[in-house]
Amino acid sequence: MVIPVDLGKNSYDITIEKGALSKAGEIFEVDRKVLIVTDDGVPEKYAEAAAAGYGQAVTAVIKAGEASKTPENFVELCRKMLEAGFSRKDCVVAVGGGVAGDMAGFAASCYMRGIDFYNIPTTLLSQVDSSVGGKTAVDLDGVKNIIGAFYQPKGVLIDPEVLRTLSPRQFACGAAEIIKMAACMDRKLFEQIERNGIAENPEIENIIADALRIKTRVVEEDEKEIGLRRVLNFGHTLGHGIETVTGLYHGECVALGMLPMCKNEPLRKRLEAVLKREGLPIGFSDGKGGLSGCCHGPDPEAVIAAAMHDKKAEGNTVVTVRLEDIGKFTFEAAGSEQLVKDYLEVFG
Numbered sequence: 058m059v060i061p062v063d064l065g066k067n068s069y070d071i072t073i074e075k076g077a078l079s080k081a082g083e084i085f086e087v088d089r090k091v092l093i094v095t096d097d098g099v100p101e102k103y104a105e106a107a108a109a110g111y112g113q114a115v116t117a118v119i120k121a122g123e124a125s126k127t128p129e130n131f132v133e134l135c136r137k138m139l140e141a142g143f144s145r146k147d148c149v150v151a152v153g154g155g156v157a158g159d160m161a162g163f164a165a166s167c168y169m170r171g172i173d174f175y176n177i178p179t180t181l182l183s184q185v186d187s188s189v190g191g192k193t194a195v196d197l198d199g200v201k202n203i204i205g206a207f208y209q210p211k212g213v214l215i216d217p218e219v220l221r222t223l224s225p226r227q228f229a230c231g232a233a234e235i236i237k238m239a240a241c242m243d244r245k246l247f248e249q250i251e252r253n254g255i256a257e258n259p260e261i262e263n264i265i266a267d268a269l270r271i272k273t274r275v276v277e278e279d280e281k282e283i284g285l286r287r288v289l290n291f292g293h294t295l296g297h298g299i300e301t302v303t304g305l306y307h308g309e310c311v312a313l314g315m316l317p318m319c320k321n322e323p324l325r326k327r328l329e330a331v332l333k334r335e336g337l338p339i340g341f342s343d344g345k346g347g348l349s350g351c352c353h354g355p356d357p358e359a360v361i362a363a364a365m366h367d368k369k370a371e372g373n374t375v376v377t378v379r380l381e382d383i384g385k386f387t388f389e390a391a392g393s394e395q396l397v398k399d400y401l402e403v404f405g
C-alpha cells in the first residue's frame with residue numbers, strides 16, 4: 058500500500074508493506090553511500106537489512122532514548138559522513154524510532170546544506186507520527202526539539218512485521234498517537250478503535266494507514282505548523298510537562314495530557330476507555346488504571362512550569378487543542394493558571 062504525501066517539490070511516498078524492510082534496496086535509490094542511523098534498542102538485523110544493496114553503508118548506533126538527541130550526537134553523525142567522504146548525492150537512512158529519525162533527519166538537512174533522507178520507522182509511534190511530516194531536531198539544555206528544521210524525507214518505508222519485536226509498553230505509546238489523531242479528526246476510526254482496539258486488531262496495517270491518512274492530510278494543508286498542524290499537539294502541552302517531571306514514556310504522557318483537554322466528562326470517559334484498553338495510563342494512583350508503583354501524581358505547578366517552557370509557548374500563553382466531541386476540536390490559548398485548573402480537574 059502506498060500513501061502519497063503531496064508537498065509540491067517535497068512530495069514523497071509512504072510505503073506500507075509486510076516484509077518491506079528487506080526491500081529497502083528496491084524501493085529507495087541505492088547506488089550511493091548511506092549513513093544508517095539506528096539505536097541500540099533496535100534489532101541489528103533491521104539496520105543490516107536496510108543497508109543491504111547500498112554501495113557503501115556506514116552505520117551509526119546511538120543509545121536509545123531522548124537523552125541521545127544532543128547537539129554532540131548530531132555533530133558525530135555529520136563527522137561520520139565527512140570521514141567517509143559523503144558527497145551531496147549520498148544519503149541518510151533512519152532505522153528506528155523517533156529519536157533516530159529526528160537525529161538522522163536533522164543531520165541530513167545540514168550536511169552539505171541538505172542531502173537525501175529516508176525513514177524506516179520501527180516503532181508504532183514513529184510509523185504513525187514522527188516519520189512523516191519532516192520534523193527533525195535535537196534538544197538543547199533540557200528543551201526538547203529546540204534546534205531543528207522542517208526537512209521532508211524522500212521516502213518512508215513501514216514494515217508492520219517489525220512491530221512484533223516491540224515491547225507492549227512501546228506499542229501502547231504508538232497507540233496513544235493513533236487515538237490522538239482519531240479523536241480529533243476521524244470519528245469513524247475512533248469508533249472502530251472502540252470496537253476492535255489497536256493492539257488486538259489483526260488489521261493493524263489498515264489502522265496505521267488510516268492514521269497516516271489523517272497525518273498526511275494535516276501536513277499537506279499546513280507543513281510548517283502555523284495553523285491546522287497544531288491539532289497534532291492534542292495532549293502534548295500537558296503531556297510534555299508530565300514527561301519532563303515524571304520521565305514516563307512520551308505516548309503515556311500524551312495519553313494523560315489528552316484527558317484534561319476534553320470539554321465534558323462523557324467525552325473524557327470515552328477517551329479513557331480506549332486508552333485503558335491499550336494499556337495506557339489514565340491517572341496516577343487511584344485505581345482508575347493509574348501507574349502501578351506511583352503513589353502520587355506529579356506536582357501540578359512543576360508540570361505546568363515545564364509545559365510552559367515548551368517551545369510552542371507564546372509569551373504567557375500556549376495554544377491548546379480542546380476536544381469538543383469525537384472528530385471535533387478547537388484551539389484555545391491558555392495561561393498557566395488555566396492549565397493548572399484543567400490538570401487538577403482530572404488529576405487533583
Ligand code: GLY
Nearest residue numbers: 186190192286289
Ligand atoms: N508529531 C506532530 C507533528 O508532526 O506535527
